[in-house]
Amino acid sequence: MDRKVEGTSSDGNNMNEGMLVEMGKECQIWGRRGGLGHWWPELARSCHGPGSSCCWSGTAAEFGLTWARLLCFLGLLGLVSATWNLASLRCGFSAFCKCDFLPDLRGLECDLAQHLAGQHPVKQLVMKGLKAFVENPALAKPLVMSFHGWTDTGSSMLVQYLFQGRMASPHVHHFSPVIHSPHADQLEHYQSDLKQWILGNLTACGHFLFLFDEVDKMHPGLLGVLRPFLGPSWVVYGTNYQKAIFIFLSNAGREQINQLALDAWHACKDEEELQLQDLDPAISKAIVNNPQHGFWQSAIVEDRLLDFLVPLLPLQHHHVRHCVTNELAKLGLAQQQEEEVVRAVLDRTAFFPEKERLFSSNGCKTVASRITFFL
Template sequence: MAARWGQLAVLLVIAAGSGSGWELSALPCSLYHFCECDFRPEVSALDCALARTVFGQHLARELLVKAVKRFVETELPSKPLVLSFHGWSGTGKTFVSSLLVKHLYRDGSRSPYVHHFSPILHFPHVQSIEQYKEDLKLWIQGNLSACGRSIFVFEEMDKMHPGLIDVIVPFLGPSWVVFGSNYRKAIFLFISNAGGEDISQVALEFWRNRKDREEIQLCDVESAISKAVLNNPKHGFWKSQIIRQHLIDVMVPFLPLRPCHVSQCVRSEMEQQGSEPQEDVVRSVTESLVYFPEEEKVFSSTGCKTVASRINYFL
């Protein structure tokens, strides 16, 4: 009994220091390795949602579903699941992350165990980086003590202050242990535009060589992505131990979108807005986007990012 009260005291201190809004009701959950909080993974439903609403991203769908399925079916994982999404803006990275959260937690993005970090919102001042490191470490430690099945989403990693993210390196490996916690059941997701140019170049070469887009595999782009983020002094992963120690389980590349994929986005968006897709509007929106290279016009420069606003304009 004395040991149990001592454990509760430790958790209370961690929670108080984290400033996470952690509640006493979460205490019992942190004391047992079998507690899953509101973690309700539906991997088959995730796969269906990706197939139905995400266009032109066969590789992202395949890699993500395989990694998540293997992770959630492992009763005692050896380490947290660490994912990194890469690709140009508008290719679906943020949307896919929202689908992932929706199909992992009963309450989706409203779950108290889903945590988002934005460098512009949470870490805006470079002169405060040491304080940010301390706050981030305490936040993650406190929330993992509350629920080992937490997910941490770091958006816009290409705008993160270099050196900041390495404070979480100990949480990502197999050896980090705190009494009363199971950090190895957590998920960490990094989202970045870095590597987008390299991914697009590979996709363009496949197109020029008349190879099927679906033939592109991770091995075709993984090395280029790693170099792009590790050697960019303005990227959050610059010289990061997360890359050097190979702590990322899967780098998920998002390919640039062809005009046909943009048209699919337009139809899907019109349906979500409650209107019947009109082919003249679909064509007008698709043709209004900028495509590259300038001579060949193979890929959309902005993906599907501006589709919603353009639909309203043409309607």
């Protein structure tokens, strides 16, 4: 005859097999909801089947019921994690800000090498800065990069390799002086709005990218409110601003960069031979000495808060050709037709200086739109 399993509950009553069966039923219900109905009944039966030696005291019985429920929950959680994976579960509940920041540095490096023509400083400085930023577990300050020259030349390509939502990501913000600060007589109002805008975003999430376009057209003094967010020695309470990325785009320094590139050509040197130590001083001087620039009297340059000054070089004929072939490759044109379109685009591209006709006046900015006229 099967031995009856008995125990004493906390109120002195006997705990018989019925209570254990109820435990098994409850666990089975949980398991079925998670697709685990085949396993949980075995757990229940193992504790009350024939010859079982599960004889619990009253306190142990209550504990056993709680423990069974806990095991059921953990099993269900295991199924969920196996189905969605833990990263998806974490992203879905509370850490979208971290999950949206998915830097693909290898993909960025490949894209820069393949599609960004004539910009070796960009490839060198951007990859150096991003690798150090992403791989550093204890950041002291945000990453701050300022691009100067032909601001259409690959300066925003990196965004799509940093955030899952790319430019549409809620953690990527684009600031334009034409849209956000058009009136010079409202400078104090713009300063207050900009500060609160940055503070509010960084309070919600540390992984933000702020893209400031046409800095050379911003009202002088506006960007001074950013100074506390850019350095390593300030504490901005309630924020984790060290994880942010600030990118500034500006035409300031373009004339100086163009002149250095022209001098290199006259000296029979390739643009790739231009050294950063020659370009940096020229750009810094163009910014600091320009009272109409957005960095004017902001102390951002003087306090060395810009981690990288990235010069964007003027593009020569072979660079524009590279841009055209890249666009045509997306269309899958035959090689003969491709060459005809390349020649047509180059013939209608303005180059400077007038005598040498060496550099494209618009970089690769209008290449995509021009191609459609010759297809």
